[in-house]
Amino acid sequence: MDHLCLIALLLCVAILTLGKIFNFVTGDREKSTANIPPGSHGFPVIGETLQFMLSVNSGKGFYEFVRSRRIRYGSCFRTRLFGEIHVFLSTTESARAVLNNDSGMFTKRYIKSIAELVGDRRRLCASQHHHKILRSCLINLFSKRSTPLMVRHFDELVVDALTGWEHRGTVVLLTDLLQIRFKAMCKMLISLEDCTRIDFFCKKMWALFVKPCSLFLSVYLGLDFTRASW
Structure with missing residues (x-):
């Protein structure tokens, strides 16, 4: 069994090496367009997926993956992740062009x-x-007027929720987070601040949507993410 694993590993290394050699040999033929935008395709097929996953699982997150390549290649670079070519843009002008989509190309x-x-x-x-x-x-x-008001209201909701945690033995995180979000949405969308009505709507939402979803995740996938001791 050990010999078979070693042979399989050697074959993988050989395939990756041959792929690198092939890309190096044929790279000059596509030189006119291959570097637009600049970047690296990494290993054949998988590209830079391994580096991306390692950065995701690190303390800095995938932002470090993007930051290091932005320093190396500039504000627009390409990479291969999960078998597909991805292009990263990090300027205000490029983000506006993609989001507004005035050209209809995105x-x-x-x-x-x-x-x-x-x-x-x-x-x-x-x-x-x-x-x-x-x-x-x-x-x-x-708008510039409504956003600061909404941020202030959201901050008050968070502080109020955290204050209540001090007197509770068990904190149901999912419930509290959903309530904060729901209250913020009620205030922003329909200017509703009546606690009685908000609690009524929140209970309806919990019964119709959250409970079935959390039950499915806990029974079929073994994920019990709703409770945490404080």
């Missing part, structure tokens, strides 16, 4: 599995025309 959407999970009415799953309508309706919620 499509902002979830991957298929996530889109099916969140539903076709999700903003990033909407068509371009529908997305613009939703954006025009929501843009006033994030």
Whole structure:
């Protein structure tokens, strides 16, 4: 068995080495376009996936992966992750061009599995025309005047929740976090601050959505993430 593992490992190393040699030999033929934008494809097929996963599991997160390559290649660089070419942009102008999509060359959407999970009415799953309508309706919620007020209200909700933790033996994190988020949304979207009505709607949301989801995760996947001792 040990010999078979060693042979398999040697074969993998040989394949990766041959792939590197092949890329090096054929690289000059594609030199005119291969470096636009600059970057590295890493190993054949897997690219820089291993480096990306290592950075995700490190204390600094995947931002360190992006930061190191931004220093090396500039504000626009490419890499290969999970078998696909990815281009990273880190300037205000490029972000505005992608998000506004005035040229019609970019499509902002979830991957298929996530889109099916969140539903076709999700903003990033909407068509371009529908997305613009939703954006025009929501843009006033994030104006220079409303954003500071919303941040202050959210800060008050967090402080109020943390103050209550001191007198509780067990803190249900998921419940508290959802309540904070729900209260903030009620204030921002419909200017609702009545605690009685908010609690009523929050209980309805918990019964209809959160409980079935948490039950599924705990029974079928063995994930019990809702409770933590304080």
